[in-house]
Amino acid sequence: MKTEAHSAITADHHPDQHAHGSLSTYLLGFILSVVLTAIPFWLVMSGELGNKQVTALVIMGFAIVQIVVHMIYFLHMNTSSENGWTMMALIFTIVMVVIALSGSLWVMHHLTTNMMPVHEMSGMK
Amino acid sequence: MTISVKPQQIGEPLFYLADEHPHPEGWSTSLGFWIYLMSDCLIFAILFATYGVLGANYAAGPAPKDLFDLKLVAINTSMLLMSSITYGFAMLTMQQNRIAQTQMWLTITGLFGLAFIGIELTEFAHMIHEGATPQRSAFLSSFFTLVGTHGLHVSFGLVWLVTLMVQVWRFGLIEANQRRLMCLSMFWHFLDVVWIGVFTFVYLMGMLR
Numbered sequence: 040m041k042t043e044a045h046s047a048i049t050a051d052h053h054p055d056q057h058a059h060g061s062l063s064t065y066l067l068g069f070i071l072s073v074v075l076t077a078i079p080f081w082l083v084m085s086g087e088l089g090n091k092q093v094t095a096l097v098i099m100g101f102a103i104v105q106i107v108v109h110m111i112y113f114l115h116m117n118t119s120s121e122n123g124w125t126m127m128a129l130i131f132t133i134v135m136v137v138i139a140l141s142g143s144l145w146v147m148h149h150l151t152t153n154m155m156p157v158h159e160m161s162g163m164k
Numbered sequence: 165m166t167i168s169v170k171p172q173q174i175g176e177p178l179f180y181l182a183d184e185h186p187h188p189e190g191w192s193t194s195l196g197f198w199i200y201l202m203s204d205c206l207i208f209a210i211l212f213a214t215y216g217v218l219g220a221n222y223a224a225g226p227a228p229k230d231l232f233d234l235k236l237v238a239i240n241t242s243m244l245l246m247s248s249i250t251y252g253f254a255m256l257t258m259q260q261n262r263i264a265q266t267q268m269w270l271t272i273t274g275l276f277g278l279a280f281i282g283i284e285l286t287e288f289a290h291m292i293h294e295g296a297t298p299q300r301s302a303f304l305s306s307f308f309t310l311v312g313t314h315g316l317h318v319s320f321g322l323v324w325l326v327t328l329m330v331q332v333w334r335f336g337l338i339e340a341n342q343r344r345l346m347c348l349s350m351f352w353h354f355l356d357v358v359w360i361g362v363f364t365f366v367y368l369m370g371m372l373r
Contacts, residue, residue: 065252102364113353143213
């Protein structure tokens with residue numbers, strides 16, 4: 040209901056376009072982030088899952104969920120603030136970040152595996 | 165050579181605003197600040213990528229398991245998380261125009277931020293004392309660059325916080341100060357988002373290696 044009121048104001052250049060949080064949304068965001076932080080720490084410290092790769096994937100999942108929680112409850116992201124331009128900037132940035140991260144890791148991983156270490160090369164002579 | 169300027173014809177497309185209309189002061193600040201945060205996000209993405217590439221090159225030096233203390237990192241994470249919610253309370257009291265309470269919550273936020281920086285510097289000092297300096301290996305160079313850049317951001321956030329508290333103390337919660345506090349709020353919560361990436365990818369996944 041809050042976003043509707045804001046988008047109505049946005050039409051005639053009201054300076055106060057950004058969404059505000061309320062006490063309940065801040066507290067909900069805080070409780071969610073405490074839980075989403077505590078579980079990955081507990082998983083790694085106790086080694087509960089046994090398998091390291093599974094643990095790594097699970098804590099990555101928790102990190103992504105927690106980032107979304109922070110975006111919504113603390114940074115008040117939504118599709119309507121600033122006529123959707125904040126969301127457009129965010130989507131553009133996420134695309135850039137994904138390209139930079141996956142590209143670097145992919146290329147550099149292949150570089151390491153395909154480059155023959157010096158001692159192996161001397162052994163081939 | 166003469167340049168003839170044709171008068172605007174009816175029905176011709178117009179590629180600029182024909183009439184300059186006034187905007188209230190600061191109407192575009194939050195979008196502009198958001199775009200700054202997104203550019204900062206790209207800086208951190210590159211530092212994360214560098215750490216991802218170099219993070220396993222220990223050069224026969226210490227590995228994450230020998231250096232990191234997860235209990236300390238957990239305490240540090242809770243400091244930053246607490247400062248996020250107390251800044252939220254500062255924004256809520258600001259909207260109700262309660263100056264004293266806003267200042268109180270800002271002070272508490274600042275103290276949590278200071279505790280975070282203090283614990284991080286203690287950790288760094290301990291590592292350097294053990295010989296795990298940034299020069300020791302590619303892993304440590306990229307670690308100190310990534311975590312240090314985040315810590316530097318928090319430190320500048322603290323300077324900004326104190327500056328705004330002086331502003332609020334001198335001029336009250338005027339519209340300009342409310343706008344500034346909102347920008348710092350975005351900056352502070354953004355740093356918390358970056359920290360989620362740091363504790364997950366650097367500390368927790370480092371301990372899994």
